[in-house]
Amino acid sequence: MVPVILVLLLALILFGAGFALKALWWLAVAVLVVWLLGFLFRTTSAGGGRTRWYRW
Template identity: 60%
Template sequence: MVPLLLVVPLAPVLFGAGFVVEILRRVALAVLVLWLLGFVTLSTSVSGGRGRWKRS
């Protein structure tokens, strides 16, 4: 009975934590994809320069 009383209150907390971790993982993946797309599309200009990354 005592283990059941310890596990039952922890179940919603652990479920909520897992749900939040999954949301954060998806947000991080979306940010990574957007960052990579921005890096690829802004890496070179029409004149062949490196855009804003290199000023020489």
């Protein structure tokens, strides 16, 4: 009975890790798209220089 529980626990952990990694990949793609859009939609300041689209 213990080996069956261990195998089911291992399958549950691997399934959770796989789901988390896939979700992190989608999050990374979304951040990359926002970052690239920020470069495309930069505004120019009154002084003629370019400003950053973020504030950090």
